[in-house]
Amino acid sequence: MRRLISKAFAQGMLGFLGLTLFGCSSADNEMTGGNIQAVNHTLHGINWLSVNGYRADGGGGRSCCIVMPAKWRPGLKANIEWEVDSDPYAYSKWPTDEKGYWDAQTKHKANYQRHSATVDIPEWPGTKRCGLSVHFLVCNGVKVTSSCWAPSSPNYPIKDPMEMKEPALCPK
Incomplete structure (x- = not known):
C-alpha cells in the first residue's frame, strides 16, 4: 500500500511539474504530439528508427509518437538513428528445423547495420503539422x-x- 501511495505521489508531482513547465509557457514553445512514419525508398529492410529519442517501427505505416513544437522555428533538427537489414527476405532460404532456423537467424542478425544522421526539419505553415x-x-x-x-x-x-x-559507389 505504501508503494502505491509513493507511486501516486510521484506521478502527481510529475504532472504538477509538467503543468508548471509547459502550462505557463508562451505559444512559441508549445509542444504537441504526432506520429512517426517510415517511408523506405530502398530495397533493404528498415527494422526500426528513432527520431530525437522517440523510437518507431521501420516497417512502414505510422507509429506513435513524437513530440514536436506546435509552431515551426528555425534550427529544428531531427536526429535519426535506424537499423538496416540488407537482405530482408533471407528468412525464406533458412532451414526449417528449429536449431538450423535459430542459427541462421543469429548469423543473419549479425549483419544488421546501424546508421545515424541529423537533418533539418523543413518549415510547415502555421500550426498545420502532421x-x-x-x-x-x-x-x-x-x-x-x-x-x-x-x-x-x-x-x-x-x-x-x-x-x-x-x-556501386556512394558519394562521400
Whole structure:
C-alpha cells in the first residue's frame, strides 16, 4: 500500500511539474504530439528508427509518437538513428528445423547495420503539422517532412522514387 501511495505521489508531482513547465509557457514553445512514419525508398529492410529519442517501427505505416513544437522555428533538427537489414527476405532460404532456423537467424542478425544522421526539419505553415515522415534513401540518406499530404499525392514535397537500388559507389 505504501508503494502505491509513493507511486501516486510521484506521478502527481510529475504532472504538477509538467503543468508548471509547459502550462505557463508562451505559444512559441508549445509542444504537441504526432506520429512517426517510415517511408523506405530502398530495397533493404528498415527494422526500426528513432527520431530525437522517440523510437518507431521501420516497417512502414505510422507509429506513435513524437513530440514536436506546435509552431515551426528555425534550427529544428531531427536526429535519426535506424537499423538496416540488407537482405530482408533471407528468412525464406533458412532451414526449417528449429536449431538450423535459430542459427541462421543469429548469423543473419549479425549483419544488421546501424546508421545515424541529423537533418533539418523543413518549415510547415502555421500550426498545420502532421507528425514526421522519415524517408530512407540509398547510400544511407534520409529526408524528413511534416507534410499532411500522402506520399502518393503530387503535392507531397519528397519525390524520390521507390525501390531504388544501391549504386556501386556512394558519394562521400
